[in-house]
Amino acid sequence: MRHGESRPAGGGAKSILLVDDDELNLQVVARRLFQDGYYVATASSGPAALETMNRQRFDLVLLDLEMPGMDGLETLKRIRALSSRRETPVIMLSAHNQNSAIRSCLVHGAADYLVKPLVMPLVRARIERHLAAPAARTDEPGTLETERDVRILIVDDDDLSCRLLASQLKSRGYAPSTVTSGKAALERIGRDDLDLVLLDIGMPDVTGNDILRSIRADARTKKLPVIMVTASNDVPTMLSCVDEGADGYVTKPVDIAYLHACILSSLEAKRRGPRLDLD
Structure with a gap:
């Protein structure tokens, strides 16, 4: 060799x-x-x-x-x-x-x-x-989907965290909205036309993993990009999110530059082709 x-x-x-x-x-x-x-x-x-x-x-x-x-x-x-x-x-x-x-x-x-x-x-x-299933590529370098007016739903039971993150994303040109419960999140995801979801894991009524499974089980939302946002950085938690179909994983306190990069990556993957499931 x-x-x-x-x-x-x-x-x-x-x-x-x-x-x-x-x-x-x-x-x-x-x-x-x-x-x-x-x-x-x-x-x-x-x-x-x-x-x-x-x-x-x-x-x-x-x-x-x-x-x-x-x-x-x-x-x-x-x-x-x-x-x-x-x-x-x-x-x-x-x-x-x-x-x-x-x-x-x-x-x-x-x-x-x-x-x-x-x-x-x-x-x-x-x-x-x-x-x-490698994403289809064109002969020329791609043009990233603009961040401006990208509709992002922030799901977190901490209202202050929601408002702070929404303010940071709005300053970068996104169009964020927030909910502070899992039930409200499921209602919004089923009703609204969203581009991406930022999803806290540890919520008291419906957990982030439960919401993620619901999103992936619904034909209307199974390709919706979802980035998990959580205070936990242990590998088993990360892997459970990946196995259940998360497109990214960001730990708290949120580094807004890194989150922005994860959002760009998820939007570009969506632009290039269908979401690639592990199963």
Whole structure:
């Protein structure tokens, strides 16, 4: 095998190209993906990634954004310029969550964006989504759906948190509305034409997970983007939300720049094609 390859026993494994200039990150993440049954090739720079992709076709690319020389964004642009690789899903990896950087990646064809340090069960869940049915791509970089007038329903039993988050989103051009109970949320979701829901998990009457399951069970709303907002940051809670169909997960206190990035990513995924369920 060439340097930087890990191939599971048996054929038919999905192939992933992992690109990161940090050798330790490469080894750790590649080993975890290999243990999950993926064929993994690695590259430590943008030029090396492009050379590898010219030799071999991959089902998905995990691409670090911050690399010396040719950074991840420039590498992404060049991948999208390769006619034979234009539809390969690319998930960007970054230790930073500046919304301008995330927007640039999405505009130039990234399928998703994950913030380091990586939580591997969530990385696997995102990979599985994109490998299940990659979103259709056009020949040109996409144009992000504008945030302006995007209708967002904020669901949280803490009225002060609702009003603060609504004010922050309104200042960014969104059109937020709020409810402070699960029952009211279900009524609004069933009645109103919404673009996205921000959903608190811990509510006394109907939990956020209950509402999420209801949204995904209804044919009218099953593709509605839902981002969970919660004070809990434990991995089992994150995974339960992902397994039940959440499009994102943001912990309190909310970093508005990161939330904005998650909203942009969810809206772009909706624009590109149908929501990709794990089951």
